[in-house]
Amino acid sequence: MISVKNLHKSFGDTEVLKGIEAEIAEKEVVCVIGPSGSGKSTFLRCLNLLEEITSGDVYIEGDNIADKKININEVRSRVGMVFQHFNLFPHRTVLENITLGPIKVKGMNKQEAEKVALPLLEKVGLSDKAHVYPESLSGGQKQRVAIARSLAMEPRIMLFDEPTSALDPELVGDVLEVMKDLAKEGMTMVVVTHEMGFAKEVGDRVLFMDEGIIMEEDTPDNIFDNPQNPRTQEFLSKVL
């Protein structure tokens, strides 16, 4: 489903991704861990072209998105993204946040888009919040709306960049619950996270990134209980 070959990314003179290799199968849930600054976010952002790819190839369902001729917007509507800081549109209601993509990108009318949006709102447990503005939501509610907003585009792949790390501890659970449901329904997911519990329970595979490459990858059980790479060992000893 996703195939990453020798992916490099530089900002000016500093190379942040130094040759990433990764294969992600359909319906797989892959968690990405690693120290701060190792390039996790940059990797994720390359997968939906929020960052231009410096060199290498990234195939999404067979299309090489590193190819300049690709239709970026079409790729992006196949790949949803959820951010650490939610990035809801503050001047639009919760419902409008969700329907904007379907209306403007897929050309639906308002009724059609709401028919897509309302079940999604129900799925994330926020049906009663359809007509409020984001400012009146808690962080956890915001993140669930952000997930619904992404899902409204019916993406084939979902990317999550530390979706719970800006939340108060008591609000993390609801968001993880929604993500677990998604995984159970068979969504292909790439999740940058520090929630080791989630990785263990839901993840099919964990990638450990450091210094711009994937240092080690394995099942959650193997990686957490028996890491091979000394860097992985050091990182996990600090975090767990």
Next chain:
Amino acid sequence: MISVKNLHKSFGDTEVLKGIEAEIAEKEVVCVIGPSGSGKSTFLRCLNLLEEITSGDVYIEGDNIADKKININEVRSRVGMVFQHFNLFPHRTVLENITLGPIKVKGMNKQEAEKVALPLLEKVGLSDKAHVYPESLSGGQKQRVAIARSLAMEPRIMLFDEPTSALDPELVGDVLEVMKDLAKEGMTMVVVTHEMGFAKEVGDRVLFMDEGIIMEEDTPDNIFDNPQNPRTQEFLSKVL
């Protein structure tokens, strides 16, 4: 040394202190604990007149500072205060931060003031930082400079308002160390703090404040191990 009688303080219509009674002896170290908003800071600030006293009496070494005729500046130079956010003067070097009071208030010249300041800097372990600006210091170093700055006025009493709660955990120790030394040297201290360890080790007495009055007071051992007042019990159950 300090004697507080029926101290009331209102901001506009809301009464924050509702009749505080307290006696603090010379060389005593009193810790003040209590939930957020209970008036701990306000109480402390009344003791050196950073807040105007609404009614009641506060005797400091026999002088009633609630008396409008009192020389506020003279009182303040007898009572030092250390703040949660350090409040160093960013446009002056560490040494100048410490010498400003002695020069402007006590009329010392620069040499005399530095003769007072340098040993204090040594005491807080920052002799090598005399000529840098506060911005280049860590939080813990800033707080130690703030303590030295207060001490330079040779106060008879020191007030501390959550001196370590803005610090990264690994920087708290140094500041508490300095405070312990001060206590050992016989300084009279009133410390608002959430560091129960410090209260147990150094405090002679703990005051528990809630809703603008002192609900309970006792030795640290008694209060932490065997609180009498149900409010104190509830508060400690959450905090410890």
Next chain:
Amino acid sequence: GGTEANNADATETYTVATDNNFVPFEFMNEETGEMEGFDIDLIKAIAEEAGFEINIESMKFDGVVSGMQSGRFDIGIAGMTITEERKETIDFSDPYYDAGLMIAVSEDNNEIESEADLAGKKVGTRSGTTSEQYIKDNHPDAELVTFPGIVEAYMDLESGRLDAVMYDVPNVQYYVANDAAGLKTVGEILQGEQYGIAFPQDSELVEDVNTALQTLIDNGTYDDIYEEWFGERKYGTESSE
């Protein structure tokens, strides 16, 4: 006002208000940046004759008029026409120059040949001047445009946005003589007028200045100055040199 204060002053230095740009009576010399012109030379000669010092301050014309009226200045010399209306608030010396109003149009304008053709035309002049009053009184059907400075009116005429400018004869003639402007005069001199030196009401200076002016006319100094700026000797006296 300033008059009494300055009269009491032993050094007897008077502030003379003058227009900032009214060639050739008063204008700034391009090279030196000093004010010069007929009025400037004349008032200097009068001051010397009458034995007082002067201090020249230039400003827009309406400032001179209201400044005299309010007693702000001791003397005003600004090609100021003596009118009954102004006499109500300002004292004047004897007339020192015979003037009038004149119309200037663009060189290629054949429509306007005299003031009779002004109806419906855009006519520019300067605020607070006798030209403004004249147009209001005699040509209510012309479209009057008044500028704070006369230069802007000529420039507007030159660019073709105005059909005509009416202003004091010597000034109009000066601009018409300037090739850069591409203007010509049409019609006759309108409304014979005389310029006088202005004073705040009841000024004690009026008599001294009148006496000095007459002396200058008699001894030929006036004609010297007149000749320098207008190329002829008005009273036909011998040169004083």
Next chain:
Amino acid sequence: MEFITESHYYRVMPFLLEGLVWTLLITVVGLIIGFILGAIFGFARLSHNKIIYGIATVYVEAVRGTPILAQILFIYFGLSDLTGINIDKISASIIAIAINAGAYIAEIVRGAVYSIDKGQMEAGRSVGLTRNQTMRYIIWPQAFRRMIPPLGNQFVISLKDTSLFSVIAVTELLYMGQQYYGSTFAAFEALTMVCLMYLLITVPTAVYLRRVERRLDV
């Protein structure tokens, strides 16, 4: 009563009301065009294209670095001197306000767009909107709200700037006041009333803007 209707304070009013109409007309029309210019050049100042950025910067700096009085004279006399094209004085005034305010509004637009969190663009793009769609539906509406207080402030500034057009005999508020005292010598009364007329518009605007600003802050 005669005492009142005879006074200069009263008699100057018909003049000033006529002037006020022109003042407002020039200000409002000038600002509408200025807003369009400001939006164009504001986005140009955000462009990564060096040429577009350069042109916009020269415009903004040249306008903000020279007095508007010089600008109106330049537009009215200088351009006609150079090109022979004559624009009437009202049009020249409107153009002067538009060009002048345009440069300041460009900076307002740039600042407001710049202040919108970068995550908004990313979120917009990641639901599949194009760069332009995101700008139009996400960034601009948010930026526009932040522009209201500085735009209101620019209205006050431009309103006051129209007073300078008296040099080319535009019959705006201050010019009409000057006309009045030119014939009556009642400078104090006329100018007092002129100032009051300006304050009648500017002070309520300022008060209103401060309220908007406070609301946006929350």
Next chain:
Amino acid sequence: MEFITESHYYRVMPFLLEGLVWTLLITVVGLIIGFILGAIFGFARLSHNKIIYGIATVYVEAVRGTPILAQILFIYFGLSDLTGINIDKISASIIAIAINAGAYIAEIVRGAVYSIDKGQMEAGRSVGLTRNQTMRYIIWPQAFRRMIPPLGNQFVISLKDTSLFSVIAVTELLYMGQQYYGSTFAAFEALTMVCLMYLLITVPTAVYLRRVERRLDV
């Protein structure tokens, strides 16, 4: 060579240089007085005394709500009309800049002092300094650094504002340019050079200020 020295661009220069001297003199002296006024009224706007606050607010709002051209006419003609006190035009210009800039500087001062963390006053007082001493040694030096960019901006604004004093025939830069084209009709050339002269001062000032601002930000 003759071609150059004959051109209007060249011949206008002696005029403009003389004008520039007056422009700078009025601006600098006016701003020095304006700064003193601004400091006084800025602190008055921070006062808890309602009368002092009220007076300062009326001053600031009245000045900021009316055009500086009306202000200079008011000072030069209106006041002498009312009181009979006459001030010469250079003094009137300096006073106008001082009063006008004073109101804007008052807001700069107020904003800068207000922006200093309240803890600084408390820390100053708790080492025994009086309110005034704390203001002088602690608050003011910090506030002053933050005032440098907006004060520089005010310098640019006031410099441009001096151009309006051409209406009372102050021989400042723009007026001298007008004088030149009044006799030569070379409006385009004269005004181009006038604008260049302004830019020669305002652009480097703006560039410098942006650098200071960036440094203060860090």
